[in-house]
Amino acid sequence: MTIHRVIRHVQRYQGWVGGGAGLCLAVGLYLGLLGSPPDYYQGEVVRIMYIHVPLAHTALLGYTVLAGGSVWYLWKRDPIVDNMCHAVAALSACFTALALLTGMIWGKPTWDTWWTWDARLTSFTVLLLILLGYLMVRTMVDDLEKEARYGAVLAILGFVDLPIIHFSVEWWRTLHQPQSISLRGVSIASGLLAPLVVMSIGMSLLFSYMLMIRTQLLYLNRLLDAKKGRLLHQFHVSKADS
Amino acid sequence: MNALHMFYIRWGAVLAVATGLATLTVHHYREHLASFVPQEVASESPAGEIRVVGMVQSGTLTGNVSAGDATFTLTGQDASLPVAYQGPPPDNLRELKTLIAIGTWNASERVFKARDLGIVPNYGFVAGAYVVGLLPLAMFLFAMSRRVNLLYEEMKASRLYRED
């Protein structure tokens, strides 16, 4: 048996991606926590932005990758792509939840409330629910090939829905109350931009690294199950691996 | 010395570096964290430059604020402290605002000579956000990497895996 060539590439390059992520995050944390001035209006609390915004960006990036991978899966039906999609969904859900939590922690000192039905918070919550629904469905199908197909369909539908959700929630908020509390009030001065960019790059690299690890995890799990069970057709493993 | 040992050594190194950086950061902010409340200043008369946290009492703010010259009273926990501020024009000085005044306590005149004012830093929220943001990711990554290593070991042990 040989390992799938995608996984072999992942094995070869994952160290570089992980190291790059560690380096970027270390530099970003230094810039964010020590090397940048506090904000004129928000004071020290603005430093939460350097962790919150990259988490949110990366979660959205992850969802884009998930939708792209799902289309690719439906087109090529390659099981390794499905492993990748499954991994991305779990990581995206994790990043979305953490973005919401850090957003809440940021909201308390700036808006004096843990939660408000702000447009972005609401659409991120809906995004999290869609991702959790996706992950739940994937645990509830007996046939692995069907599981992959249903997952891809759900991911694509959710991706199409995201902009509509965002616009509808935004209109709904502007109708009900003027956006007195909005993140848009934060004008990003140049001193604040550097740590934000570095942290964003670092988070994306960290996401890629975690994605590489998790894809391997799901792939190996499925491969070992298939090998032990000797019922390859049940385990949706590509022909090259067997 | 198998791959799993290397894995634990690598994560040990990451943990050590992270702990070191966190300690340095906490050390950096420690001096900003130590501050007095008005009651302590009046009773203990600390020498040297100190930081006092209190709220600007309503109706006590006088002087030319925009020129950087003001007197006001800081209150907190049933004690108040007269403050004479002289320095750069402050951004955040207004009544009922909670501030940090940096300066020296003049015990003979019973007045706090402030040279700088700042808003109260919410280090707790910042630290909380970074811990909440990074710690679960690190734990998630650790659990996944460990599992992947175990799976490779299992594959090698069961002779399913042929190294290229």
Add this chain to the structure above:
Amino acid sequence: MAPFRTIRWMVWKDLVIELRSRETIASMVFFALIVILIFSFSFSMDQQAAHDVLAGMIWVAFAFTGMIGLGRSFSAELQNDCLEALQMAPVSRGALYLGKVAANFAFMFVVELLLFPMFVILFNVDIVEDLSLLLVVFFLATAGLAAVGTLFSALTVHIRAREVMLPILLLPMVVPVMIAAVEATKGALNGDPVSFYRPWLELLAIFDVVFTIVSFWMFDFVMDA
């Protein structure tokens, strides 16, 4: 025109089954009545308060009753392996999907038409001025629910815990429909000029078109054996 004949047959089949068994619509109406009852216990309302939250209550009731109809739409096909017969039938999958959407839409719309007068009577709301616009809102929002819901009903029919998973998957997806429907219904009930809530009608129309097309395309993948 083979696809249209398929659609017609699908709708006819579902309507005949429904006319003979009267299971789906009856359970939807009874469920909605119970929801209305629970609303009246939960909020002690005078006429003004009822007027303010009526649109929200209407759409909560419609969404949950719709869920019952959508869930039954495909799970009913499991009996006698009808689902496999549908999968093997030599007709286009898209036509099957559109037929199911039309049937589900018809059930939901009929139930909504039955329920709306009950809301008006039981909560003593002043009768509205513009019923035709309200019908437009109901039509567009129900079409959106049916378009996504039919696809998800076909998807959840093969998985464990399908009764639970349908609402869990569908409700986050139709958040825009719910928001737009509540806002537009509110406007229509208040007798506001159409220009006040035209954006919501447009949003509903866009959602309907986009999701009918995407679900039409995706239905192929869901129905593969």
